[in-house]
Amino acid sequence: MITALAISGYRSLRDIRLGLGRLNVVTGANGSGKSSLYRALRLLADVAQGRVIHSLAVEGGLPSVLWAGPEAFSRAMKRGEQAVQGTVRKGPVSLKLGFGSTEYGYAIDLGLPVPSHSAFGRDPEIKAESLWLGGRAGRTNVLAVRNGPSVRLRADTGEWRQAFQHLAPFDSMMTHCSDPREGLDLLVLREEMRNWRFYDHLRTDREAPARYPQVGTRAPVLAADGADVAAAVQTIHEIGGGELDEAVADAFPGAALSVADRDGTFALEMHQPGLLRPLRAAELSDGTLRYILLAAALLSPRPPALMVLNEPETSLHADLVAPLARLIARASGRTQVVVVSHAEALVAALGREADCRRIVLEKRLGETVADDEDDRPAWVWPSR
Structure with missing residues (x-):
């Protein structure tokens, strides 16, 4: 450390x-x-x-x-x-x-x-x-x-x-x-x-690779732009994805992630209460996709010695700030985390963690x- x-x-x-x-x-x-x-x-x-x-x-x-x-x-x-x-x-x-x-x-x-x-x-x-x-x-x-x-x-x-x-x-x-x-x-x-690992360019725009099916291979480390999120989610699930399921449910009560495998091409899907079919990644809001990308990065089955997040709160709704703070705090138990942010709500939520060091x-x-x-x-x- x-x-x-x-x-x-x-x-x-x-x-x-x-x-x-x-x-x-x-x-x-x-x-x-x-x-x-x-x-x-x-x-x-x-x-x-x-x-x-x-x-x-x-x-x-x-x-x-x-x-x-x-x-x-x-x-x-x-x-x-x-x-x-x-x-x-x-x-x-x-x-x-x-x-x-x-x-x-x-x-x-x-x-x-x-x-x-x-x-x-x-x-x-x-x-x-x-x-x-x-x-x-x-x-x-x-x-x-x-x-x-x-x-x-x-x-x-x-x-x-x-x-x-x-x-x-x-x-x-x-x-x-x-x-x-x-x-x-x-x-x-x-x-x-x-x-x-540094995450400051997780793409959630309409053309973001994470929104579309990608060739799937084991991905214990999420790519810097989040392109292989479906493979990363599947990797976490097969190793034991209990923490990921909890993080998703914490932010979106009753929701769950799954990965559709179409002849080696992986596509991320999200199941939500009240819907008859899962939503494809292309249908998710920017904030929802960003939270999933951050969860896949922070809950990597191969944690690094240091992970740095630059303004992770970008495009997140206020209701997702507290779940994100809990997710970051959980990840810090396995890897040293540095969060750079000017969002007062996230800074305050992280500051309530006993072992958080706040640098102004x-x-x-x-x-x-x-x-x-x-x-x-x-x-x-x-x-x-």
Whole structure:
């Protein structure tokens, strides 16, 4: 479970550190930085997939995502006695992402490239990386270190071994030094991070794939857009779908889901009291379909280490907010959940859960800060 999340230099997240629990709800006004926090988490996951450079390029490149304010605020700026202005930079331009967990911690530092004549000269470079045991890096618990092109791994004996001397600046040690013999800890963490799941694009529009029959194969993990929801529901049912049936009945009393199999093509159907035939997915309202998609995602028979939901309440009727909160709380018993939402009803419902950590973001001088700034977890960034 992730216990600490640290982000520095990404959009409005100049320097934020958050403590996380089993169930977390991130909220705040529009423009407070919720989407930036969500994107930063996705960038962390992209490191393990080997595509963090590409993802940054899609966002407009490193200059487009860097914190646009001064490196630090003076006391006079904070008190409003002095206009916000640039200061003499003490550190290099960088974007840093990291987390600490009950098992491993990891951090990456991305910076501006060395000027060159390459057509890829605008790509950011990975300047430093670090992997350690536990929540915070120290002198004795670091397992792998990357500085520039050099990567060193610590052996079981405590001695350091040179794993790479010329690692390309666009390659991460997470993907290129993960080895079952020499870099087992990197391999374990990489696979865990690759299993993180993000749901922010569950389609419910008229043309959504979930509304139409799809070729059915076992689907223990719902696709990011929900296209294979019929196969996911059938998979849950065959493994033991009691929780899914309860979640559906909680939101729609007396209703039940079934999957029609037509020569290997699966179609989702919903049975409701008073109707002589089941409703096809194409006939369901956007809110009803979205709730079913969220239920299939949250009750996955193969739960990830981390699941992040971005504004799951979209298109849901007010009557579905409480069932959704109960569904999320139930899922958090098997996987760590982060919910990003500005829906007060959902935030309040989740906040009533005993183990829920509520994180309220706000803007101060253009910078995103959390309401529990005084309770920030201790953190050490890797040096370049």
